[in-house]
Amino acid sequence: MDPAKFSVQFHEPQLRRLHDLVEVGDPIVTADLDAPAVRRRLRDVEVLVTSWGCPPLTTERLADAPRLRAIFHCAGTVRTFVTDEVWRRGILVTNAADENAIPVAEFTLAAVIFAGKKAPFLAQDARRLRADWSFGAGRGELTNRGRTIGVVGFSRVGRRVVDRLRSLEVDVLVADPYADPAAVSALGAGLLPLPELLPRCDVLTLHVPELPSTHHLIGAPELALLRDGTTVINTARGAVLDTAALERECATGRLDAILDVTDPEPLPATSLLYDLPNVMITPHIAGSLGSETRRMSESALDELERYLSGQPPRAAVTPDDFMVSA
Numbered sequence: 001m002d003p004a005k006f007s008v009q010f011h012e013p014q015l016r017r018l019h020d021l022v023e024v025g026d027p028i029v030t031a032d033l034d035a036p037a038v039r040r041r042l043r044d045v046e047v048l049v050t051s052w053g054c055p056p057l058t059t060e061r062l063a064d065a066p067r068l069r070a071i072f073h074c075a076g077t078v079r080t081f082v083t084d085e086v087w088r089r090g091i092l093v094t095n096a097a098d099e100n101a102i103p104v105a106e107f108t109l110a111a112v113i114f115a116g117k118k119a120p121f122l123a124q125d126a127r128r129l130r131a132d133w134s135f136g137a138g139r140g141e142l143t144n145r146g147r148t149i150g151v152v153g154f155s156r157v158g159r160r161v162v163d164r165l166r167s168l169e170v171d172v173l174v175a176d177p178y179a180d181p182a183a184v185s186a187l188g189a190g191l192l193p194l195p196e197l198l199p200r201c202d203v204l205t206l207h208v209p210e211l212p213s214t215h216h217l218i219g220a221p222e223l224a225l226l227r228d229g230t231t232v233i234n235t236a237r238g239a240v241l242d243t244a245a246l247e248r249e250c251a252t253g254r255l256d257a258i259l260d261v262t263d264p265e266p267l268p269a270t271s272l273l274y275d276l277p278n279v280m281i282t283p284h285i286a287g288s289l290g291s292e293t294r295r296m297s298e299s300a301l302d303e304l305e306r307y308l309s310g311q312p313p314r315a316a317v318t319p320d321d322f323m324v325s326a
Contacts, residue, residue, distance in 0.1 A: 068089075
């Protein structure tokens with residue numbers, strides 16, 4: 001992993017636990033699997049603990065690690081480095097996507113509440129209009145009670161968002177062709193096809209992975225189905241939302257947006273979205289940062305401990321998972 005990420009994710013408690021569980025070589029961390037000293041060490045390695053910055057585990061690199069049996073990832077997606085050769089060799093792979101979903105769901109809940117009160121956009125109005133506080137009347141009804149929240153994707157994050165929304169007096173609708181209707185109902189939400197969900201939303205929040213099938217899932221036709229004044233929240237991946245189509249809708253003032261991810265990311269400096277008073281943009285901060293990342297490190301160490309004691313993993317990643325998950 002990236003040594004800078006390692007310094008954030010592994011503080012003294014995590015390092016002590018790692019040393020208690022396994023024999024750790026020197027250096028303990030590297031992002032360069034091609035360095036001669038690292039290649040020599042890989043010959044004896046049974047376990048890799050990985051995170052952001054892990055290079056692709058190519059056939060050539062894995063040839064240097066004949067004893068490798070397991071990869072415990074201290075972050076979410078493993079798409080950036082797990083290759084077909086990993087699956088061919090039957091190497092166990094786990095990730096900490098469940099733990100990474102926690103702060104994303106927390107951020108999304110806050111965004112939904114702010115959307116109901118139009119808080120980010122009123123803050124922009126206040127900066128422009130200063131002491132004339134009558135501007136609040138121009139944003140419509142400022143409330144969360146009785147709103148309809150549309151959740152696109154009953155994913156790890158999507159499920160947590162639906163669960164957290166139960167703390168509000170709102171109606172929750174879910175669109176996801178893979179969702180179990182009983183699981184959605186158990187969380188107090190309704191399951192609808194996307195075209196039926198969109199016209200009923202006051203807030204639309206996106207929680208689908210970036211896949212060929214989800215590219216621009218929310219484009220111009222879908223945005224046109226939303227009611228005037230709907231807020232679109234994206235904490236998933238920028239490419240699931242058509243940026244140009246959203247820009248056109250927000251520029252008219254018909255829709256509002258809270259964007260933690262964009263396409264491209266970051267947006268070019270010339271993007272109109274930066275200047276619109278009904279758009280809030282944050283620099284991809286909803287996921288695990290700072291101390292939150294150590295929750296993921298602990299999860300990976302839990303998986304390591306289970307592996308060493310012969311217990312099955314809790315968060316194994318399989319080739320089939322790549323078809324429908326991030």
